[in-house]
Structure formats: C-alpha cells, structure tokens
Amino acid sequence: MPEPADPGFSVPFVNRTEMRYLAKERGYARAVMPLAPNANHVDVMYMGAYTVLAEATAATPGISIIDPKEHFPIVKDIAVDFHRMAASDVTAEFRLSEEQIAEIHADLERKGSAGYLAEIPMLDANGNLAATGKVTIKLLSHNWNG
C-alpha cells in the first residue's frame, strides 16, 4: 500500500495533491502524482503539481539517510522544464548512489552540512517525458548557522 506523501513531516499543501509513494528505500524514492486533484483548466497536470513531485522525489532519498535528530533538509532551489502536457498521472523517481551517500555522510560529519543536485525526469502514464525537474537539496545540522 502506498505510503502518505510526506516523509515524516505533515505539509497540508502536499497532502492536498494526494501524491503517494510507490517505493521508498534507503537513498531511493519513487512517487506518483494523480491527475484528478491536480488537473488544470484544460484537464492536464497543473504546473504546481510537478514542483511538488520533483521536490518530494528529490528530498526523500536524502532524508532517508540522515538522523532527523541531527540533521534536517531544505530546498535551496528548484527548476522545472515542461516538455509535453500530461493527461494522466505522472511518476518520478530518484536514487542517490552509494558514492553520493558516502560523500553526504562525510560532509555532514566534517562541516555539519551537505548537498546534492537531483535531476528528476517526470513521466506520463505512457512513459513520455512530461517535464524535467532539477532540485538542489541541502542537509543541515540543527545547530548549523551558516
């Protein structure tokens, strides 16, 4: 059964999209954004739903490898390029490599912060590329101050 959208947080804006995770593993996430609650005035996926899907798919793998008592995630920037309108649900996935995970852990240990850029292809139900997201995620120590 798909898990609720938020990775341990509770953000009403995200919950309203009814986004669901199809898979969450250490360093990996796959999610689906349903069309029905997120359709625009011409019955294709609205812009904002892509940004939510891209951010969640980008951030969740990072969140999965940190101790939330020690560190927290922020989004530094997000960009979405639109290629093709989607008249269906849209899915996306992102995986941090073992090398990236090791580098993140080393950076958190050494300086209390780490970051990564996630590139997120977003596909319609036929596998067409509807949009591409690029999201910079930062992971910070709770007592980090710049």
Add this chain to the structure above:
Amino acid sequence: MPEPADPGFSVPFVNRTEMRYLAKERGYARAVMPLAPNANHVDVMYMGAYTVLAEATAATPGISIIDPKEHFPIVKDIAVDFHRMAASDVTAEFRLSEEQIAEIHADLERKGSAGYLAEIPMLDANGNLAATGKVTIKLLSHNWNG
C-alpha cells in the same frame, strides 16, 4: 476586494492555496499568497506555494494583453531560488513594459507565438526577499502547431 486567484481559468490546485490578486491592470499583476493554508511542518511558507505565486504573477500580465479567443498562455519553464524562510504572507508583482507589450503583439501577429521571461521577487510581510522566481511564459495561437 481581491479577485480570485485564477485569471479567468479555474484551477482547483491554485484555488486551494487561497492566493488573491491585490491588483490587476493591463500588463500588470500583484498577488498575495497567504501563509495559513500553505505553511509547511515548521510553519513557514511551503516551496510549492512560491511556484504558484511566481507563475500566476508572471502569466497574468501576459494574459491581460491577449484576446483569449485568439491566443492562450503556457508555462515553458519555472525556477525558484529560496533565500530566506517566510513566516508570513508573501507578495509578488510583475509588469510588462510598453515595449514588451508592443513586441508581444508584433510577434503574435507575425508568427502566432510570443514569449517573455518574468523575474519575480517574492517578499515577506517585512519586505525581505524570501525567494526569486524566473518564469518563461509563451503565448500561442489556438491554431499554432509548433
């Protein structure tokens, strides 16, 4: 009285944010995104609300200068850089210059399509720059095909 968020369309995703226009004129829009329905798990404005505000503020001035029976707007890409968390409502505005309006009308006449890049500073209630949006809007003829 502020107008409803959508510029003639009806997008439930946008309506759910309770965004409102503070001003709409020919080639100009100013809008406010309320914090309450769009707060994240630490009670600051959630990422997705900035993308909605940036897109609406960018697109509305373009929509105001076209005949919807002839042309329609699309978002080609959107990027938002986050500078400072906002624990308040967030406002944004964008104006097309008379030169840009003339150029858009000339392009629509000549080739059935036009476009512009809108840079959108988004300010918290104290006037601090919370985020910057960059949105590419395209205006297309209904019988445009690439």
